Amino acid sequence: MILEVNDVRAGYDRLEILQGVSLSVAPGQIVGIIGPNGAGKSTLLKSIFGYIRPFSGRIALRGEILNGCRPDQVMRRRVGFVAQAGGLFAEMTIEENLLLGGYSVGDTGTVRGAIREVYDRFPLFRERRRQLAGSLSGGEQRLLAIARSLIIKPELLLLDEPSAALAPRFIDEVYETLRKLNAQGIAMLVVEQNTGVILDTADRVFVLEMGTNAFDGTPAELLADDRIRRLYLGSEAA
């Protein structure tokens, strides 16, 4: 497994939001996390990336314990994080955002090379590299955030609601990009409210409910589970 989360309890101050969550991500897999608001989905991603320190439990990357690591230390282990929204430096240019994406790499030549690869993949950003990131549309900003996370050549990407607040056309574009990246071997752990799109994309799905695991299986198994389907998919899959 590339990522293993075992019985993690975490939260803010003394408020325990995750009450013993476990999951795993295999190399090259896309794993989705769904659940109602307040279930602890984003808290789980933040615990893995080191934004918050788990109260207890074990988070391991390729067997190496991550508990207590800061985000910059997690990132140096080739884990990228794409925030829900507002994860860019809106008042900096597209190129400055990409340069900062390589902050943890250090070597300028390597970063410049990675930026050239990003420009090849997203020619739009090469053309508009001097433009402020905040002037891009919502969908373009989400793609830029994903593009920026590629500078470190991640083995694992943590994505917090990549479809949030996007028009359907951009959701398709974002997920198409994610599928292409996954086809090149990048594993992904994706928190998503849009259950339809994540069930179409993920190899495995975890459902969180009140800070605990409520379901773990493939999208097909989830669709076959009447209770979970009723609770989280509503009429969509009925």
Add this chain to the structure above:
Amino acid sequence: MLESIVEFLILGIVLGGIYALFSTGLTLIFGVLDVINVAHGEFFAIGGYIVFATVVLLHLSPALGLLAATTGSFLLGLAVYPLLIAPLKRRLGRRPQGPLFLVLTLGLSTFLQSTLLAIGGGDYLRVPPFARGMLDLGFTAVSYQRLLILAVATLALVALFTFLHFHRQGMAIRAVALNPDAAQAVGINLGMIFTLALALGVALAGMAGALMAPLFNVYPAVGFAFTIKAFAITILGGLGNLAGALLASFVIAIVETLSVLVIPSQWQNVIAFAIMILILLIRPQGLLGRADR
């Protein structure tokens, strides 16, 4: 009359350079750490004391004195975040922190002033000019000392802006000021950047103190008036906005200097605060600030 205006304009520009050096440091610290550094004036005073020690006591060159003052205050500044601010941040967790940091830096200000008083005594110390003589412009003359101040302040500010825009750590400082969460997501160590920004900010204050030492006497509270004025400049420019602070520094310094042509000089110091209050009423976010800050 025109000659007087040009003469006072030149004096205003020189004063603006010093205000800019001092206020840019304060603004940098506020923009990155969200902390109003009440002790900023004491680092100005420390710069003055270091230049006095190197130039007057050790008979070294003014250039070395300036370097020692800047480096010395930078090194002192490196200690402030890890020893004072970070421990308080850790203990406070997610609770609102602003007022407590104000009290903390007020405590630091008192501590540094008392330490300077204990080490240097309360006497006014004189530092000789770094450059002697006047540049004759025909209708008026400007001292080389003032021109030197302007040149060094300009160089330092150009270096700072170049660093912030083109160096990896400088860009990281801007990134943290804009969006700390996103900065962490690209692997920036917030603690390291907070430490660096604070040290850079107080190094600018120390440099300003060293540059101004030949024009003012050096004493423990010499930076107080500058601190108060820098608050007005920071608010006028837009909290945390470096370009705004730069613009506001020159606006206030020039208006202040030119004001003596039309109002009694004892009212000169009121100008900065009158402009600040006016701007706060018309445009609360300052000249270049964003409405959401």
